[in-house]
Amino acid sequence: MVASSPSSDLPDYRAKSVGDEPVTSVLPDGDIAFDPHGFSSSDDELLASLGYKPEFKRDFNLYTTFSVSFAVLGLLPSFASTLYYGMGYAGTAGMTWGWIVAMFGLHSMPTSGGLYYAAAVLAPEGWGALAAWITGWSNWMSQITAAPSVNYGTAAMLLGAVSIVNPDYTPQNYQVFLLTTFIMILHAIISSMPTRWIAQINSWGSTFNFVALIVVVILIPAATDRESRGLSRFTSSAEVWGSIYPGTDFPAGFAVLMSFVAVIWTMSGYDSPFHLAEECSNASIASPRAIVLTSITGGTFGFFLQLVVAYTVVDIAGALDSDLGDPYAAYLIQCLPQRIAIAILSLTIVAGFFMGQGCMIAASRVTFAYARDGCFPLSKYWARVHPRAKTPVNAVWINALIGNLLLLLIFAGDVAVGALFSIGAITSFVSFTIPIFIKVFFVGNRFRRGPWHLGRWSVPIGVVGLGFVALMVPVLCFPALTGSRLTLDEMNWTVLCYGAPMLFVMMWWYWSARHWFTGPKINVEHLMLGRGGNVVEGRHLARDAVKGQAGDGNILFY
Structure with a gap:
């Protein structure tokens, strides 16, 4: 033109x-x-x-973007952190069948651009700002709960390793809180560095995650000492694929659905490349390609990891109720010699540290992007880019502060802090679903395809994804116990932890934000x-x- x-x-x-x-x-x-x-x-x-005008240096490329994404995915530490749900709700059958079914549903929820931006521009006339408002806040909540939940799992594993070496030591809640807070501060410092340094650190982290994952998948079945404990070397396939552990008061099929929270949370970071698109060269190709690589790699290796654990676990109840305070550490001690168990646990802890780092980076970019459009109170401060580092340093530290406040849930018990995992799953679902719903039912010819697209399969795949979300969001809010067995300590607090902030956000919209918030600026x-x-x-x-x-x-x- x-x-x-x-x-x-x-x-x-x-x-x-x-x-x-x-x-x-x-x-x-x-x-x-x-x-x-x-x-x-x-x-x-x-x-x-x-x-938008460019405000970052484009020091990320396809590999370094994939590195952050794979680090955020963090298959090994993610699996370890959510073993309580993946295995505890439905046992080995929930892990194996659950991974296959849940992965099919998750891969029906692809995104073709930034969630918040897509919701704004695809929504029917007059509804763009509201769609962006709900999508943005949900996605932001998903991002700010990621690093605290990952680092909580890493801290629990580290203290669990100490318990293995020193059986007289039992981790206390305040120790878990202090260690997790310390890790959060380290991640905030790293995330405030120049983009080139961050990209390099995450390249190392992603490489370590990938190598550690392969080592663990090979080493556990090779080194298991189940036979010395009077058991067969591996659990029979009939038991692995057909035995439902009664970890909830609900029927077996519903319990399997509840176990999906582990898969959903584990795979929820594969969209991270979009948050780094403004720092990536050839972003229109590299970002979606990094997402595809992450989802395929994560889905494949994650399934193998599920199988390894399912075929080698000795006592599910013993792992869940162990004094070590971490089901993954307890599982390793059950089926491996102590030295090998410590070695695998150490690999997982280091991988978890890099995963938490990737989550902190992704969250800071989301906070910056939304603050740039005035979503938050004091947005002008969180939208500042450091003149030397060329990174959103203020956004990094406000996220770290909020994350540390969320970690106070540790003192309310394991079930309460577990809400961080369920919130991450539900908020991801909400933020992903809104632009997909709009695109499937309202867009028509207004959508312009990018270099990567699903072609004629876009709408049917979107419909499958929407159906999966409609099924899973209520499921993720159910407690494991019912009736007289359900106490305040055993309640699923996801509805309150997500619903209360979102209720405030919607009241804010009605009384004020609808008069001044216009979506992407x-x-x-x-x-x-x-x-x-x-x-x-x-x-x-x-x-x-x-x-x-x-x-x-x-x-x-x-």
């Missing part, structure tokens, strides 16, 4: 129309992305087409060429862009 100046004092500009870019933008189709100094890269040009300077040919200088407001009130042929400057 050629934009000719209606005034003699303006040069001719030749630039791409937003309508020609493979994005669904908050800008009207006639707007033209333009930089008088020339775009430094095609990534920056595409970002301008979305209405455009932060590029521009000249606006009106329909009548008049030249108007200034900043293009997101409100006008969303409502389609701006004139066609706008030239955007930054």
Whole structure:
């Protein structure tokens, strides 16, 4: 598209129309992305087409983006941290069949762009801001609970290792809290470093995670000493695939569904590349490719890990109720010599540290992005980029503070702090589902496919994903016990921990935010060429862009 100046004092500009870019933008189709100094890269040009100016260095590539994503996925530490739910609710049958079924449902929930942005631009007219508001807050809650829950699991494993070496030691809640808080602070320091350093550290972490996972999958079946305990080397397939452990008061089929929380939480980090898209080169290809690589790699190796544990576990009840305070550590001691168990536990702890680091990075980018659009109180502070590090340092530390406050749930007991895991699963579901629901039922021809897309399978796969979510969200809110056995300590607090903040957020929307929150804001300077040919200088407001009130042929400057 050629934009000719209606005034003699303006040069001719030749630039791409937003309508020609493979994005669904908050800008009207006639707007033209333009930089008088020339775009430094095609990534920056595409970002301008979305209405944003580049604020980060693009030091991530496909591998380093995949590294963060795989680190956030953290198969080995994720599996270890959620063993209480994956094995404790339905036993080995829940682990094996549960992984297969849940993975099918999860892979029916792909995203084709930033959740919050997609919800805003795909929603029917007049509903974009509300869709972005709900999606953004749900996704943010998912992000800020990730690092605390991961680091809680890492701290529990570390103290469990101490208990193995010193049987007289029993971890106390305050010790778990202090150790988890210390890990959170370390992660905040690392996440405040320059992007290039963060990318390198996460490359190391991802490599370590992958190597540790392979070592564990091979070493456990090779070194198991079940035979010395009077057992067969491996549990029979009939028991592994057909035995339902009575870990809940619900029927076996429902218990298997409840065990899905382990799979959902484990795989919930595969969308992390989208949070790093503004720091990644060739982002329109590298980000979705990193997501595909993460989901395929995670799903495959995760299933093998499930099988290894299912075929070697000795006593499920003993692992769940062990004085070690960590079911994974107790399981390892059951089926392995102590030295090998300690070695595997050490690998898992280090992998968990890198996983928590990846979660902290992803959460800070989400906080920055939403603060940039004014979602939060004091947004101008959380949206600042450090001039030297070129990273959102303020966003990192506010997330760390909130995460440490959430860790106070440790003092309310294992079930209460377990709500962090269920919240992560449900909030991910809500934030993923809203843009998919809008795209399936309301978008029609308004959606522009990017370089990677599902083609004709997009709608049917989306329908399957929506059905899976509609089934699982209520299931994730059920407690394991019922009737007189259900006490306050055994309650599932997910509804309260997610519902109360979201109720406040919706009240805030009704009383205030709906008057000033307009969804994604455009932060590029521009000249606006009106329909009548008049030249108007200034900043293009997101409100006008969303409502389609701006004139066609706008030239955007930054």
